[in-house]
Amino acid sequence: MKFEAVTIKDIAKALGISTSTVSRALRDSHEISQETKQLVLECAERLNYRPNPIALSLKEKRSRSIGVVVCEISNTFFSQIINGIESISYDRGYNVIISQSLESYEREVMNLQYLSSRSVDGLLISVSTETNDMSHLKALHEKGLPIVFLDRITDEINTHSVIIDNFKGAYEATEHLVLSGYKNIAAIANSEFLSITNERLAGYREALLAHGITPDDTYIKHCFYGGMDFNEVEEAVNKLFTHKNRPDAIFTTSDKLTTGCLKTLHRRGVRVPDDIGLVGFSNSDIAELLNPALTVVRQPAREMGQQATELLLQLIESKRPVKQFEKRVLSPELHIRASTLPKW
Amino acid sequence: MKFEAVTIKDIAKALGISTSTVSRALRDSHEISQETKQLVLECAERLNYRPNPIALSLKEKRSRSIGVVVCEISNTFFSQIINGIESISYDRGYNVIISQSLESYEREVMNLQYLSSRSVDGLLISVSTETNDMSHLKALHEKGLPIVFLDRITDEINTHSVIIDNFKGAYEATEHLVLSGYKNIAAIANSEFLSITNERLAGYREALLAHGITPDDTYIKHCFYGGMDFNEVEEAVNKLFTHKNRPDAIFTTSDKLTTGCLKTLHRRGVRVPDDIGLVGFSNSDIAELLNPALTVVRQPAREMGQQATELLLQLIESKRPVKQFEKRVLSPELHIRASTLPKW
DNA sequence: TAAATTTACGGAATCGTTTTCGGGAACGAT
DNA sequence: ATCGTTCCCGAAAACGATTCCGTAAATTTA
Numbered sequence: 079m080k081f082e083a084v085t086i087k088d089i090a091k092a093l094g095i096s097t098s099t100v101s102r103a104l105r106d107s108h109e110i111s112q113e114t115k116q117l118v119l120e121c122a123e124r125l126n127y128r129p130n131p132i133a134l135s136l137k138e139k140r141s142r143s144i145g146v147v148v149c150e151i152s153n154t155f156f157s158q159i160i161n162g163i164e165s166i167s168y169d170r171g172y173n174v175i176i177s178q179s180l181e182s183y184e185r186e187v188m189n190l191q192y193l194s195s196r197s198v199d200g201l202l203i204s205v206s207t208e209t210n211d212m213s214h215l216k217a218l219h220e221k222g223l224p225i226v227f228l229d230r231i232t233d234e235i236n237t238h239s240v241i242i243d244n245f246k247g248a249y250e251a252t253e254h255l256v257l258s259g260y261k262n263i264a265a266i267a268n269s270e271f272l273s274i275t276n277e278r279l280a281g282y283r284e285a286l287l288a289h290g291i292t293p294d295d296t297y298i299k300h301c302f303y304g305g306m307d308f309n310e311v312e313e314a315v316n317k318l319f320t321h322k323n324r325p326d327a328i329f330t331t332s333d334k335l336t337t338g339c340l341k342t343l344h345r346r347g348v349r350v351p352d353d354i355g356l357v358g359f360s361n362s363d364i365a366e367l368l369n370p371a372l373t374v375v376r377q378p379a380r381e382m383g384q385q386a387t388e389l390l391l392q393l394i395e396s397k398r399p400v401k402q403f404e405k406r407v408l409s410p411e412l413h414i415r416a417s418t419l420p421k422w
Numbered sequence: 423m424k425f426e427a428v429t430i431k432d433i434a435k436a437l438g439i440s441t442s443t444v445s446r447a448l449r450d451s452h453e454i455s456q457e458t459k460q461l462v463l464e465c466a467e468r469l470n471y472r473p474n475p476i477a478l479s480l481k482e483k484r485s486r487s488i489g490v491v492v493c494e495i496s497n498t499f500f501s502q503i504i505n506g507i508e509s510i511s512y513d514r515g516y517n518v519i520i521s522q523s524l525e526s527y528e529r530e531v532m533n534l535q536y537l538s539s540r541s542v543d544g545l546l547i548s549v550s551t552e553t554n555d556m557s558h559l560k561a562l563h564e565k566g567l568p569i570v571f572l573d574r575i576t577d578e579i580n581t582h583s584v585i586i587d588n589f590k591g592a593y594e595a596t597e598h599l600v601l602s603g604y605k606n607i608a609a610i611a612n613s614e615f616l617s618i619t620n621e622r623l624a625g626y627r628e629a630l631l632a633h634g635i636t637p638d639d640t641y642i643k644h645c646f647y648g649g650m651d652f653n654e655v656e657e658a659v660n661k662l663f664t665h666k667n668r669p670d671a672i673f674t675t676s677d678k679l680t681t682g683c684l685k686t687l688h689r690r691g692v693r694v695p696d697d698i699g700l701v702g703f704s705n706s707d708i709a710e711l712l713n714p715a716l717t718v719v720r721q722p723a724r725e726m727g728q729q730a731t732e733l734l735l736q737l738i739e740s741k742r743p744v745k746q747f748e749k750r751v752l753s754p755e756l757h758i759r760a761s762t763l764p765k766w
Numbered sequence: 767t768a769a770a771t772t773t774a775c776g777g778a779a780t781c782g783t784t785t786t787c788g789g790g791a792a793c794g795a796t
Numbered sequence: 797a798t799c800g801t802t803c804c805c806g807a808a809a810a811c812g813a814t815t816c817c818g819t820a821a822a823t824t825t826a
Binding site: 128129130131132133135136141143150151152154157158160161164168173174175176177178191192194195196197337340341344362363364366367368369370371 | 473474475476477479487494495498502517518519520521522536538540681685708710711715
């Protein structure tokens with residue numbers, strides 16, 4: 079703020095003592111007498127003194143802030159994550175600097191550079207869909223910046239991470255489709271660069287195999303930008319509909335893909351689930367209100383944010399270098415609704 | 423970050439010149455020779471020098487960051503606003519510190535205190551539903567902190583604000599109901615403390631009057647916490663259903679209230695629009711996919727965030743104190759869909 | 767040629783805070 | 797009376813950058 083703030087100098091001057099004494103008194107140092115402490119405290123109170131965090135940051139080389147990089151804030155899944163991050167960091171006296179990559183590698187790199195120059199004490203990141211090369215993150219990590227990965231992780235960097243059991247979520251969703259009588263189950267997935275994509279597709283394939291269905295890769299469509307561009311989803315759906323053996327169900331692996339897919343089906347006048355079943359990953363809190371009520375795999379996003387933040391703060395505040403890293407795996411929940419009604 | 427960053431001292435030492443020269447060379451000062459500038463620039467590039475924003479903040483008494491207070495990040499309307507805020511501030515080299523009040527006055531005050539101690543250069547705020555007393559904001563404003571209000575504004579502080587034409591949005595929605603043949607139109611609104619509530623209810627009443635219907639205040643239900651607690655909405659709907667003259671349409675004044683209302687209706691097994699029509703303010707991007715497709719008043723949230731940020735940066739970077747303040751009023755859009763099908 | 771001006775740079779203060787170092791005073795022990 | 801402690805406190809450096817002020821050398825002007 080522009081206006082003159084009260085500093086320890088003002089207190090020192092008012093009391094006719096040195097700034098060192100004031101500083102020590104405020105920090106309750108043992109080498110300051112009770113009376114002096116009392117005086118300083120009263121004076122600080124009276125002048126409404128607030129320590130300057132900027133000066134502290136400069137001195138202590140820590141900013142009490144953590145950086146967050148997600149692809150898009152207004153995506154429900156990520157805003158719930160941020161909600162969780164904020165809830166923990168608020169209590170612990172850290173502030174959160176949020177930036178979004180918009181699924182662009184270039185922007186992710188710029189954000190990271192910016193955050194590191196702002197001296198964030200740690201980083202929570204869910205990598206962008208374009209991110210194949212991790213060297214920018216590796217460099218920061220090797221320099222000592224604590225990092226925790228969220229949802230979209232990488233093996234290339236050895237640190238904490240918080241994910242959900244993607245395999246299980248996809249397996250259960252797919253199995254549910256099979257058990258409901260769907261035979262030709264297609265999948266619309268994110269970029270192959272992402273960890274979540276491969277894990278979810280693995281669960282999808284495994285569930286099919288477990289029920290005697292041979293996975294058919296022509297049933298799998300990737301949306302490189304995860305549906306940031308609606309046309310991507312539309313095109314994926316169109317391709318599935320021109321498949322020689324049209325699928326009778328679609329499994330979508332992310333929030334945007336799920337709603338994008340439903341939107342496309344609506345526009346084509348396709349009835350769900352009569353013409354085609356639909357189940358997808360989604361954290362929308364109105365999935366039950368959709369037409370039809372959507373069967374979804376829901377991720378505990380808020381909790382993911384909270385746990386990731388706890389791990390990060392633990393990393394930041396640890397005295398000795400942490401060598402043992404945790405990969406926390408939370409469970410997704412399958413909510414069965416009308417979009418996957420049994421075929422009989 | 424903990425690790426040693428490259429400073430101008432390092433450059434100075436490497437080149438055997440003073441830090442002042444380095445600083446001036448980097449800022450392209452006229453009193454440095456071309457050759458020296460060249461040398462410094464090359465060296466900075468080679469060492470990968472990044473200016474330390476913390477040191478700059480301390481020196482210049484500005485942090486190049488702006489504070490944002492909204493009630494809830496994961497509310498679509500606000501996350502879209504934040505998206506807009508971020509898009510502008512990113513380009514202008516400011517970072518954004520986000521905090522949420524969760525509709526609590528107490529938390530709003532704490533957030534504000536925190537942000538001000540972090541030396542934010544300016545503030546964007548949409549006040550919480552509990553906020554009746556503006557003295558905490560007034561104090562900051564009088565100290566010289568630039569503030570811009572967003573959506574939920576107050577007359578008590580003279581500064582820029584960005585809102586939508588709430589009267590118009592509500593008027594058009596209500597009129598649309600009337601023209602579609604609905605007779606007994608109820609309203610579920612936010613706390614009476616909020617500017618938006620009164621403006622929207624005024625539009626609602628005026629539209630009724632304009633069409634020869636006398637507004638009936640027993641048709642108006644308030645949800646103090648704006649539906650943060652789902653029970654609130656449920657109770658409001660229940661009360662309307664036990665009204666001696668059951669309404670045949672409901673107008674809801676905010677995102678959460680709209681989806682909450684639809685959810686309640688679903689649970690009660692009420693058919694929309696056959697049993698009751700529904701139109702509400704909402705920024706959900708899947709309103710068209712709802713059951714039924716919802717008629718909504720949509721606010722240009724992203725643009726609101728952008729314009730508010732532009733106004734704020736203008737305030738922050740203005741040389742002389744700004745005396746003339748703007749109230750930017752954007753237009754909402756009525757999207758007519760199935761939830762308000764004509765009665766004939 | 768002497769004086770005045772410009773050019774190009776270094777020294778040091780500054781922002782607000784913490785912290786190291788050092789030292790005076792009071793006290794008890796010898 | 798002298799020495800060693802302990803208790804309180806101040807001076808100054810440090811964090812990284814900018815900037816005012818001073819100044820030697822080079823250049824222009826009279």
